[in-house]
Amino acid sequence: MGEVIVITSGKGGVGKTTTTANLGTGFALYKQKRVVMLDADIGLRNLDVVMGLENRIVYDLVDAANGICRTKQALIKDKRFENLYLLPAAQTKDKTAVSPDQMKKICEELKEDFDYVLIDCPAGIEQGFKNAIAGADRAIIVTTPEVSAVRDADRIVGLLEAAGFEEPKLIINRLRPDMIKRGDMMDVDDMIDVLAIDLLGVVPEDEKIVISTNKGEPAVADETSKAGQAYRNIVRRLEGEDVPLITEEKTEAGFLEKLRQFFGLKAHTK
Amino acid sequence: MKNKVIKALLFGGICVKNDPVVIKGTKEGISIILDDSLEFDDLQKALYEKLKNSRNFFSGGNVRIQAKNRNLSNEEYEKLQKLFTDFGMNLQEASSPKTMIFPKPNKSRVLLLKKTIRSGQKIAYNGSVVILGDANPGSEIIAAGDILVMGTLRGMAHAGADGDSSAVVTAFRLKPTQLRIAGVIARPPEEREDGPLFPEIARLKNNVIVIEPL
Numbered sequence: 001m002g003e004v005i006v007i008t009s010g011k012g013g014v015g016k017t018t019t020t021a022n023l024g025t026g027f028a029l030y031k032q033k034r035v036v037m038l039d040a041d042i043g044l045r046n047l048d049v050v051m052g053l054e055n056r057i058v059y060d061l062v063d064a065a066n067g068i069c070r071t072k073q074a075l076i077k078d079k080r081f082e083n084l085y086l087l088p089a090a091q092t093k094d095k096t097a098v099s100p101d102q103m104k105k106i107c108e109e110l111k112e113d114f115d116y117v118l119i120d121c122p123a124g125i126e127q128g129f130k131n132a133i134a135g136a137d138r139a140i141i142v143t144t145p146e147v148s149a150v151r152d153a154d155r156i157v158g159l160l161e162a163a164g165f166e167e168p169k170l171i172i173n174r175l176r177p178d179m180i181k182r183g184d185m186m187d188v189d190d191m192i193d194v195l196a197i198d199l200l201g202v203v204p205e206d207e208k209i210v211i212s213t214n215k216g217e218p219a220v221a222d223e224t225s226k227a228g229q230a231y232r233n234i235v236r237r238l239e240g241e242d243v244p245l246i247t248e249e250k251t252e253a254g255f256l257e258k259l260r261q262f263f264g265l266k267a268h269t270k
Numbered sequence: 271m272k273n274k275v276i277k278a279l280l281f282g283g284i285c286v287k288n289d290p291v292v293i294k295g296t297k298e299g300i301s302i303i304l305d306d307s308l309e310f311d312d313l314q315k316a317l318y319e320k321l322k323n324s325r326n327f328f329s330g331g332n333v334r335i336q337a338k339n340r341n342l343s344n345e346e347y348e349k350l351q352k353l354f355t356d357f358g359m360n361l362q363e364a365s366s367p368k369t370m371i372f373p374k375p376n377k378s379r380v381l382l383l384k385k386t387i388r389s390g391q392k393i394a395y396n397g398s399v400v401i402l403g404d405a406n407p408g409s410e411i412i413a414a415g416d417i418l419v420m421g422t423l424r425g426m427a428h429a430g431a432d433g434d435s436s437a438v439v440t441a442f443r444l445k446p447t448q449l450r451i452a453g454v455i456a457r458p459p460e461e462r463e464d465g466p467l468f469p470e471i472a473r474l475k476n477n478v479i480v481i482e483p484l
Contacts, residue, residue, distance in 0.1 A: 043390055045408075054407065055447045055457035079460075091408045092392035 002034075004107045004117040005238075006136035008160075010152030012123030014144045015173040017041075018209060020120040021050045022220040022228070023140075026235035028084035029221055033115040036075065036085040038106075040132035041122035042097055045089035051078065052216020053086055062090040065102040071109050080217075085114070095127040100134035107135025125159060133160065139168040140200060145175055145186040154195055169200040171234065176205045201234035202245060203227050290316040293324075299332030299362070310346050314353065321357045329358035379415070387411065387425065394431075407447050416440070426450070435474045440484060444470040449479055 007020045017039075024037040039047040042062060048054045059074040064087065071087070078084035087110070090097060110117045119136055122128035133139065139160050143153040153170070160168050172188060179185035192199055206227035212219040219228040220235070233243045290305040290313055304313055321328065333354055335342075342350070354361045379397030389408025393399055398415035401423075409425035411417050414432045416439070423441035428450035430437025435452040445465050448457045449472050456472075456479040458465075469484040 049407075057448070058455060091390050092410055 002111045006119040008121035009142045010156040022231040025218040026220045038087045039089040042089045043094045048088045060090040062097045065098040104135040174205045203230040303336045439472040
């Protein structure tokens with residue numbers, strides 16, 4: 001019996017889809033888990049594009065929910081990674097095309113076959129959100145170090161608690177240590193302070209994410225990508241391993257920075 | 271192929287949009303196409319005006335009426351017959367009041383769209399579809415007949431959706447996400463990044479979708 005995890009945020013553009021793609025790939029690639037990624041963003045689907053599987057879609061979530069096809073028929077096998085599957089959203093319908101009950105049924109069905117069912121939640125708190133969380137056992141909240149994103153994340157925490165989710169976990173995405181050093185960006189501790197939930201990981205801003213998203217290849221498989229490293233660590237933490245947070249890197253750099261400044265040396269990054 | 275599309279364009283009734291009555295010359299004589307949406311009385315008036323304005327140009331000609339989806343009652347038919355006789359024209363007898371010139375009605379019906387079909391938009395039509403513009407990724411065009419994109423086809427196109435395996439998909443730039451003809455599904459090879467810069471046509475050959483220069 002697998003586990004259904006919903007990846008949500010409230011605000012759009014913080015990296016829910018990127019996170020879903022990278023965690024899904026990470027579980028399949030590094031932990032040999034059977035994973036299905038479910039795109040719940042009906043009408044604005046993206047996960048298929050990020051995974052480079054758009055041209056393989058025949059049936060979608062709405063077809064599966066309404067019995068036009070069997071759930072397994074709608075699953076698309078990833079072109080690179082074994083054990084990784086995608087259940088795409090429909091693009092020409094809207095969020096009302098499926099009901100929370102139908103989502104629950106599909107999640108139950110997928111749980112039988114897979115170790116992880118990762119649901120890519122749409123932005124917002126309306127029907128799409130309600131559908132996405134309906135069949136989920138756990139929730140991961142993605143936010144960026146911006147006041148507006150943190151505010152929306154806080155709203156989501158409240159809604160998840162009301163829906164009976166215990167201890168949602170937090171991923172902070174697109175962090176820029178250099179900006180935090182200058183005091184131009186919210187600190188990780190500030191965000192944890194407000195949200196008061198467990199931190200699962202911090203993903204640094206990384207231009208490799210843009211490249212990999214455009215190519216349809218998740219960054220987690222790229223050993224040289226910093227964001228990919230962060231996602232690999234998150235995968236290990238979700239699997240129960242004790243992996244120190246990347247945030248330490250930030251404080252260390254801050255310390256070295258101060259030393260260099262003290263000796264009047266120029267800062268250089270490696 | 272080209273001929274077929276042009277024929278469909280001419281007779282499919284798409285030019286009728288602003289004109290309730292369209293008069294065309296055909297091999298058999300004069301063909302008059304009547305708009306579906308008008309009341310019969312208005313139609314009769316429009317036809318009268320048109321014939322009156324053309325004076326005796328059509329006098330002595332053989333006429334066929336193409337009523338499209340309208341079912342003309344015998345009474346209405348007789349009214350038209352009288353009108354034509356008044357102008358010196360002979361209405362050709364038809365087996366049924368609703369004269370169909372083309373044997374395959376849905377293939378000759380053409381939907382012309384002058385716009386870009388965007389992601390999330392779905393065009394489904396029981397006939398052929400012509401797009402004067404592009405079809406972007408995430409869009410779906412589903413037609414019982416052929417699909418012609420006078421621009422770049424980047425989305426999904428399904429021709430012959432009712433099972434017509436002679437249906438084709440043509441585009442000025444054919445770069446679809448996925449192509450379907452009748453019951454066959456194909457996707458372009460992964461390495462095909464840009465594709466050629468000339469029009470192409472996709473059709474079924476031995477149950478495989480093949481793409482050729484047009």
